[in-house]
Amino acid sequence: MKKTLFDKVWDAHVVKEIKDGPQILYIDKHLIHEVTSPQAFAELEQRGIPIFRPDQIVATADHNTPTENQHLPVKDALSRNQLAQLTTNCKKNNITLYGLGHKYNGIVHVMAPELGITQPGMTMVCGDSHTSTHGAFGTIAFGIGTSQVAQVFASQSLLLQKPKSLRVNVNGTLKAGVLPKDVILYVISKLGTNSGTGYFCEYAGNVFEEMSMEGRMTVCNMSIEMGARGGMIAPDQTTFDYIQGRKFAPKGDEFEKKVAYWKTLPTDQDATFDKEYNFDASDIEPMITFGTNPGMGIKISDHIPVKDNPTFEKSLDYMNFKKGQSLINHPINYVFIGSCTNSRIEDFRVAANYVKGKKKADNVTAWFVPGSQQVAEQIIEEGLKDVFEEAGFKLRQPGCSACLAMNDDKIPEGEYCVSTSNRNFEGRQGRGSRTILASPLMAAATAIEGKIIDFTKQMN
Amino acid sequence: MDSFKKLTSSAVPLEIKNVDTDQIIPARFLKATTREGFGENLFRDWRFDLDGNRIEDFVLNNETYKGKILVAGNNFGCGSSREHAAWAIHDYGFKVVISSFFADIFKGNALNNGVLPVQVSPEYLQELFHEIEKDPNTQIEVNLEAEKITILSTGAQSGFEINTYKKTCLINGYDDIDFLISNKAEIEKFEISRV
Numbered sequence: 309m310k311k312t313l314f315d316k317v318w319d320a321h322v323v324k325e326i327k328d329g330p331q332i333l334y335i336d337k338h339l340i341h342e343v344t345s346p347q348a349f350a351e352l353e354q355r356g357i358p359i360f361r362p363d364q365i366v367a368t369a370d371h372n373t374p375t376e377n378q379h380l381p382v383k384d385a386l387s388r389n390q391l392a393q394l395t396t397n398c399k400k401n402n403i404t405l406y407g408l409g410h411k412y413n414g415i416v417h418v419m420a421p422e423l424g425i426t427q428p429g430m431t432m433v434c435g436d437s438h439t440s441t442h443g444a445f446g447t448i449a450f451g452i453g454t455s456q457v458a459q460v461f462a463s464q465s466l467l468l469q470k471p472k473s474l475r476v477n478v479n480g481t482l483k484a485g486v487l488p489k490d491v492i493l494y495v496i497s498k499l500g501t502n503s504g505t506g507y508f509c510e511y512a513g514n515v516f517e518e519m520s521m522e523g524r525m526t527v528c529n530m531s532i533e534m535g536a537r538g539g540m541i542a543p544d545q546t547t548f549d550y551i552q553g554r555k556f557a558p559k560g561d562e563f564e565k566k567v568a569y570w571k572t573l574p575t576d577q578d579a580t581f582d583k584e585y586n587f588d589a590s591d592i593e594p595m596i597t598f599g600t601n602p603g604m605g606i607k608i609s610d611h612i613p614v615k616d617n618p619t620f621e622k623s624l625d626y627m628n629f630k631k632g633q634s635l636i637n638h639p640i641n642y643v644f645i646g647s648c649t650n651s652r653i654e655d656f657r658v659a660a661n662y663v664k665g666k667k668k669a670d671n672v673t674a675w676f677v678p679g680s681q682q683v684a685e686q687i688i689e690e691g692l693k694d695v696f697e698e699a700g701f702k703l704r705q706p707g708c709s710a711c712l713a714m715n716d717d718k719i720p721e722g723e724y725c726v727s728t729s730n731r732n733f734e735g736r737q738g739r740g741s742r743t744i745l746a747s748p749l750m751a752a753a754t755a756i757e758g759k760i761i762d763f764t765k766q767m768n
Numbered sequence: 769m770d771s772f773k774k775l776t777s778s779a780v781p782l783e784i785k786n787v788d789t790d791q792i793i794p795a796r797f798l799k800a801t802t803r804e805g806f807g808e809n810l811f812r813d814w815r816f817d818l819d820g821n822r823i824e825d826f827v828l829n830n831e832t833y834k835g836k837i838l839v840a841g842n843n844f845g846c847g848s849s850r851e852h853a854a855w856a857i858h859d860y861g862f863k864v865v866i867s868s869f870f871a872d873i874f875k876g877n878a879l880n881n882g883v884l885p886v887q888v889s890p891e892y893l894q895e896l897f898h899e900i901e902k903d904p905n906t907q908i909e910v911n912l913e914a915e916k917i918t919i920l921s922t923g924a925q926s927g928f929e930i931n932t933y934k935k936t937c938l939i940n941g942y943d944d945i946d947f948l949i950s951n952k953a954e955i956e957k958f959e960i961s962r963v
Contacts, residue, residue: 329933350802453854458945465951
């Protein structure tokens with residue numbers, strides 16, 4: 309039988325099938341962070357169950373961490389306690405932790421790929437819905453709840469029903485100024501926030517084939533925003549080149565052996581999917597969202613659609629936007645470049661390229677938050693930090709930051725933030741805050757202008 | 769985990785689509801390290817304004833509506849994987865959530881905490897909202913063993929699906945950990961076979 313990329317990886321991890329029930333799926337790598345793990349550790353301890361495979365778990369601190377003065381004790385007592393518990397739990401159970409201040413610390417979905425922990429053909433989980441990011445490597449990676457974190461602690465396995473398959477094909481040539489973030493925001497705006505529920509998605513077509521690993525991670529990251537537990541892209545030379553030489557990547561002959569296996573993973577020619585969608589790359593423009601879910605996106609040149617339904621209207625009320633309105637020239641006081649969606653080196657290169665020689669608008673507070681210590685270092689090495697500082701921007705220290713505002717990086721009530729993150733839910737970036745999702749290029753342009761502009765006009 | 773077989777209760781109607789887990793429990797309440805106490809912050813920012821005053825027209829603040837069943841709009845529980853959302857719903861006192869569609873991760877989290885997600889057709893969901901609006905004391909019977917839900921005043925009935933394994937777990941109050949550990953020998957065999 310012809311198999312998809314997803315089938316091949318899934319089938320290679322099935323320990324056992326339960327009659328009329330789920331399958332036991334083996335998990336290769338388990339990533340943990342401070343927010344969704346403490347209750348799982350506590351549960352195992354209460355029940356006297358040991359951690360089954362501590363060497364297959366990697367921990368980082370990211371959700372709660374401050375993005376300034378990381379060398380000082382964390383001010384917020386609850387955050388400090390949660391971070392301390394992670395440290396204690398990891399020490400007690402022999403789990404590797406890249407905690408605050410460690411040179412490998414960073415957002416879990418940024419640091420694991422850059423260390424070569426994420427590899428094609430693996431199964432990976434984390435108590436975080438954006439675990440789908442790792443699918444960029446041809447990995448089955450998905451978010452789990454804390455009860456499941458405890459299950460993986462106890463057995464390195466999960467009980468799961470095999471999801472259905474979905475393929476999104478985007479072919480053609482992308483216009484200038486259209487970034488991977490625009491591609492995925494466009495797809496979600498077309499398909500809606502629950503089109504992928506119950507499915508695992510594969511992204512295919514020349515647009516994804518030509519994308520960098522950073523771009524592929526941005527795309528796969530947002531799979532969950534259309535409801536799909538995960539998204540995958542077939543591993544290819546771009547993937548192998550990215551992995552080679554990274555800290556935990558296989559070395560020498562072992563690497564060659566792995567590559568030979570990884571090359572067998574792409575979807576077979578005539579394999580079929582339960583659902584399939586095709587999009588034309590040339591139809592995509594820089595995207596922005598206007599509502600309170602990631603599916604409520606429009607092209608920068610478009611107007612907010614006119615729809616009569618209470619949920620839609622509630623959303624526009626919250627955002628203080630009107631049906632039929634264009635967002636061009638809308639004043640913006642906050643800009644956030646960061647999050648597991650867009651905080652990799654490529655994102656900062658794009659932003660630096662735009663802001664070079666320009667000045668930040670006076671009304672704008674901009675938070676540029678690298679995804680990891682390694683990204684932060686690379687920003688300095690490549691001279692991007694100087695570019696940002698000359699333009700009036702200050703870099704912060706790595707963490708999830710204003711994406712979910714668990715630390716002090718909160719957007720004030722009523723304010724708009726053009727954000728490179730993944731969710732524009734009510735209050736996501738701080739109570740009463742209004743999030744407009746966009747690419748790092750759109751965010752950089754907004755930070756310079758102090759308002760939303762169609763920067764493609766500057767390109768022509 | 770609590771076991772669940774059958775429940776008859778009035779319900780609280782939340783006629784909003786795409787309710788995400790950030791609304792169910794905002795991120796600032798995720799700093800706790802135990803599972804308890806999340807109920808008081810369930811739908812926090814819809815229940816209370818910035819000064820901590822009750823927002824009277826939000827349904828959870830409306831004394832007319834009570835019960836152990838939450839009836840919600842399509843695509844309930846989308847967004848973040850935070851199990852805190854299921855804990856908050858459970859801690860508040862809901863045993864069942866009814867919707868026409870649930871996000872995957874939330875559904876799994878609910879089942880792992882003895883909260884039954886009941887998926888019904890959009891038409892039946894409308895019927896539920898309609899009957900509750902007519903009479904807030906409308907009694908709804910949720911029978912897990914029979915996989916049936918009934919509006920007792922009208923007799924309108926609908927089936928719902930749940931996988932056999934999860935159904936057994938819920939009826940008996942078992943969780944997945946015990947089951948997985950009982951398969952440890954096979955998991956170890958699997959590990960050796962891959963080397």
